[in-house]
Amino acid sequence: MELRISKGPTIYRAKYIFPVTDPPIENAAVLTKEGEILECGPYEQVRKGFLGEEIDLGEVALLPALVNAHAHIELSALKWRLTPSGSFVGWIKNLIRIRQEISAEEYVSSARQALKEAWQNGIGLIGDHGNTGLSVPLLRESPFLAVFFREVIDFKGHTNLKDFLKENLSDPKITMSLAPHAPYTVSPILMQAIKGWTQKYKLPFSLHVAESQEEVEFLRFGRGPIKELLEERGQWPSNFVAPGLSPVHYLDRLNILDEDTICVHLCQATEDELALLAKKRAKPCLCLRSNTFLGVGLPKVEKMLDLGLKPCLGTDSLASNDQLSIFAEMAAVRQFFPKIPAEVILKMATLWGAKALKRNGVGFIGQGARADLLIIPTEKKDPKALLEEIVTKTPAQIGRLYG
Ligand SMILES: [Zn+2]
Structure with missing residues (x-):
């Protein structure tokens, strides 16, 4: 799966998100605009008051590139x-x-x-x-x-x-x-x-x-x-x-x-x-x-x-x-x-x-980060088990969501 990120404000929903700077989030979403992440958090919180486009990525985890x-x-x-x-x-x-x-x-x-x-x-x-x-x-x-x-x-x-x-x-x-x-x-x-x-x-x-x-x-x-x-x-x-x-x-x-x-x-x-x-x-x-x-x-x-x-x-x-x-x-x-x-x-x-490498806005998912994300399909019941798998072997599928 390789998706170009929408230019306008868009919510991408995923089963898990690994922000790296914070613990993993379940039933999570990121709000992006023009290639930048404006917000990352639990889906219900991110969607509150949002009227723009929403894309549900399904049973996947999002990681920073x-x-x-x-x-x-x-x-x-x-x-x-x-x-x-x-x-x-x-x-x-x-x-x-x-x-x-x-x-x-x-x-x-x-x-x-x-x-x-x-x-x-x-x-x-x-x-x-x-x-x-x-x-x-x-x-x-x-x-x-x-x-x-x-x-x-x-x-x-x-x-x-x-x-x-x-x-x-x-x-x-x-x-x-x-x-x-x-x-x-x-x-x-x-x-x-x-x-x-x-x-x-x-x-x-x-x-x-x-x-x-x-x-x-x-x-x-x-x-x-x-x-x-x-x-x-x-x-x-x-x-x-x-x-x-x-x-x-x-x-x-x-x-x-x-x-x-x-x-x-x-x-x-x-x-x-x-x-x-x-x-x-x-x-x-x-x-x-x-x-x-x-x-x-x-x-x-x-x-x-x-x-x-x-x-x-x-x-x-x-x-x-x-x-x-x-x-x-x-x-x-x-x-x-x-x-x-x-x-x-x-x-x-x-x-x-x-x-x-002194590149700000890279290597994490959060406010101000560049929207360059990996989409990893997963059937795991919890994010900890998934992360253990990710650091042990290369995922069978690595999708991308980028601007
Ligand atoms: Zn060398």
């Missing part, structure tokens, strides 16, 4: 082309090699197909990362909201940021930002320059952090497979001195951790590093299926929650995942961390992703 806070749409042509190599750097080397073998047409058609599947999987907002920008026109012609992070890779630090973005070119549909790839592929001064630029325009800032053991070894001692990779790529600065710190402490020393910093992966982050992230109010982004594919280990998600961190979910690219599905990522959280309550997993997949 999901947020994929970390993807690389431009790498979609790499699906099934890479296998776990047993080494993180080995996988990167294979990725660099195979990337050159794919035609420009295939990159575009695969990216378009990936976006189509992401839509069918219930995603409404994407934090997309890319070195080429090929996905930007595809995102513009799609129904998604997006933050596009132009990803910078330059360990020698010679990049002139003016070549990427002269000013903030965001529009209501796509926020344009910059992101350093990782602490081991971007020089410290360049990372600080990117952070300064995103701070100036109040944009989200995102980077891969503490993903592999190789990264930890490199930042601590300046040695190992990452050093060899940088040398091979002609990216080794002869005057480099290893910071001698863990990845998170290194970023803190560079002064780039704050509430607008999205730290992707954090598989190697210690409790001490997570406590520092919580103090800085940084935003973790989990990509558990990618971590499993690459065999880099899993982040301490329960500890993050204990510390008050609000992790969001990402798929990473189809070079390390077989689908761009946040339902599948929720199921991974449930599988690996069964003690985390279902309503917290739903927040990771919606509201916390929208907050990390």
Whole structure:
């Protein structure tokens, strides 16, 4: 079921609504106007005094569209082309090699197909990362909201940021930002320059952090497979001195951790590093299926929650995942961390992703929210049982109601 939302004031009635910011509502309704939600609550309350159009969606639940806070749409042509190599750097080397073998047409058609599947999987907002920008026109012609992070890779630090973005070119549909790839592929001064630029325009800032053991070894001692990779790529600065710190402490020393910093992966982050992230109010982004594919280990998600961190979910690219599905990522959280309550997993997949990407009015159902909703048919007798099912496996049918 795919419904375009009416422009005029309209009530949509459903068996259950999951507002995310509040407990689920039974026999519920939303009142929308011009793509925005004016009210959400019990049906009888919402309809009081309302004389406009009413649409009863029947035995369904409404959820906000999901947020994929970390993807690389431009790498979609790499699906099934890479296998776990047993080494993180080995996988990167294979990725660099195979990337050159794919035609420009295939990159575009695969990216378009990936976006189509992401839509069918219930995603409404994407934090997309890319070195080429090929996905930007595809995102513009799609129904998604997006933050596009132009990803910078330059360990020698010679990049002139003016070549990427002269000013903030965001529009209501796509926020344009910059992101350093990782602490081991971007020089410290360049990372600080990117952070300064995103701070100036109040944009989200995102980077891969503490993903592999190789990264930890490199930042601590300046040695190992990452050093060899940088040398091979002609990216080794002869005057480099290893910071001698863990990845998170290194970023803190560079002064780039704050509430607008999205730290992707954090598989190697210690409790001490997570406590520092919580103090800085940084935003973790989990990509558990990618971590499993690459065999880099899993982040301490329960500890993050204990510390008050609000992790969001990402798929990473189809070079390390077989689908761009946040339902599948929720199921991974449930599988690996069964003690985390279902309503917290739903927040990771919606509201916390929208907050990390700094998009207001997204990731919840309530007054002022964008009317971008998922329609999930259900025969469950209570919303709690349904939510348990939603975070455990992808629903058989995912309908959409959007403006
Ligand atoms: Zn990534």
